[in-house]
Amino acid sequence: MNRTEQDIRVVAPAKVNLILKVLDRRPDGYHNIWSLMHTVGLEDELRFELSPPSAGLRLHCDDAALPTDGRNLVAQAASLVLERAGLPADRTMGLDIHLTKRIPVAAGLAGGSSDAAATIAGLNRLLGLGWSSEEMARVGQAVGSDVPFFFFAPSALVRGRGEEVAPVTLTGTRWVVLVHPGFPIETRWAYERLASTRQAVPTLSPTLRGVAGRTSLSWEDVIPLMENDFEEALAQTHQVLREIKQDLLAAGAEAALLSGSGATVFGVFRDKASAVRAQASVGRASGRRAYAVQTGAESVRRTPRRIPCESVDKEPAFPIRSTVRPTPRQTAELSGGAS
Ligand code: ATP
Numbered sequence: 001m002n003r004t005e006q007d008i009r010v011v012a013p014a015k016v017n018l019i020l021k022v023l024d025r026r027p028d029g030y031h032n033i034w035s036l037m038h039t040v041g042l043e044d045e046l047r048f049e050l051s052p053p054s055a056g057l058r059l060h061c062d063d064a065a066l067p068t069d070g071r072n073l074v075a076q077a078a079s080l081v082l083e084r085a086g087l088p089a090d091r092t093m094g095l096d097i098h099l100t101k102r103i104p105v106a107a108g109l110a111g112g113s114s115d116a117a118a119t120i121a122g123l124n125r126l127l128g129l130g131w132s133s134e135e136m137a138r139v140g141q142a143v144g145s146d147v148p149f150f151f152f153a154p155s156a157l158v159r160g161r162g163e164e165v166a167p168v169t170l171t172g173t174r175w176v177v178l179v180h181p182g183f184p185i186e187t188r189w190a191y192e193r194l195a196s197t198r199q200a201v202p203t204l205s206p207t208l209r210g211v212a213g214r215t216s217l218s219w220e221d222v223i224p225l226m227e228n229d230f231e232e233a234l235a236q237t238h239q240v241l242r243e244i245k246q247d248l249l250a251a252g253a254e255a256a257l258l259s260g261s262g263a264t265v266f267g268v269f270r271d272k273a274s275a276v277r278a279q280a281s282v283g284r285a286s287g288r289r290a291y292a293v294q295t296g297a298e299s300v301r302r303t304p305r306r307i308p309c310e311s312v313d314k315e316p317a318f319p320i321r322s323t324v325r326p327t328p329r330q331t332a333e334l335s336g337g338a339s
Contacts, residue, residue: 015039017228017260238262275293
């Protein structure tokens with residue numbers, strides 16, 4: 001095994017759902033979904049550091065509200081990787097993981113899933129495992145339904161419970177403004193709410209079925225199709241989500257939508273200047289946090305092709321920003337936390 005790198009950094013981007021259809025409930029209790037997902041430039045950051053074997057696996061996080069034990073998706077992903085690689089953390093090596101959170105938690109932005117995916121990609125690199133994106137996605141699926149998507153980012157069509165991922169090229173550029181209302185929405189609760197409010201499981205429109213066959217779409221194609229099945233069900237209990245959407249449209253968004261199972265609502269803007277203006281105006285209301293960010297940020301991998309299931313792809317799916325031990329100053333900046 002090639003262990004030339006001692007210390008690496010990986011960024012973990014948030015995602016938004018440009019389209020989210022929640023279909024039938026499966027025998028395993030999960031729902032089949034049909035979603036066009038896209039990463040955006042709001043990122044957590046992870047640093048991985050090999051330590052003496054006595055250290056075991058240690059997770060450090062700058063957000064005190066998050067657990068750092070086996071409940072954290074980063075710890076779960078790391079344990080799975082080490083187990084699969086035959087490297088128990090308490091006998092053959094030690095590992096320190098430093099997580100800097102910037103993505104709001106339980107916000108429909110899949111921050112935890114992205115952290116898990118970045119952990120798998122980071123350890124694949126640090127430990128020289130040579131796993132393909134498909135292999136990493138399979139490991140990630142055991143941690144959470146949204147994890148496989150991140151190995152095929154920046155944009156992909158996601159189906160099944162999240163394990164069927166087909167990369168799609170989204171041409172053109174847009175900015176998004178993410179508006180977090182200041183409270184979390186638990187995914188499980190959102191699914192229960194959806195089930196209790198809708199009359200029937202939706203079917204896919206012929207237009208969406210047509211989209212499924214495409215490997216390339218433009219923003220002009222996508223914007224008229226933007227919808228999220230959770231939106232109506234959650235707006236009934238959380239009126240503020242509807243207000244944020246209206247505010248974003250009034251601030252010039254081409255479209256505005258709930259992301260995932262909430263609570264973040266995002267607006268799509270043509271350029272940075274209009275996004276920054278909307279961030280300032282819509283984010284001003286009490287309790288809200290707003291972020292103006294680029295879609296398909298420079299930091300996420302571009303995959304302009306459909307990846308066949310069994311193809312071998314040794315490229316790191318996540319940007320590995322530093323492959324050498326950082327200077328003490330860089331280390332201090334990293335552990336100093338989010339901007
Ligand atoms: P999803 O729809 O995939 O559940 P989400 O964006 O709504 O995504 P996350 O921020 O990913 O939600 O967090 C969901 C839950 O996972 C939270 O209750 C949180 O306590 C837990 N969790 C565990 N590890 C992490 C992590 N590294 N970052 C964020 N949340 C985490």
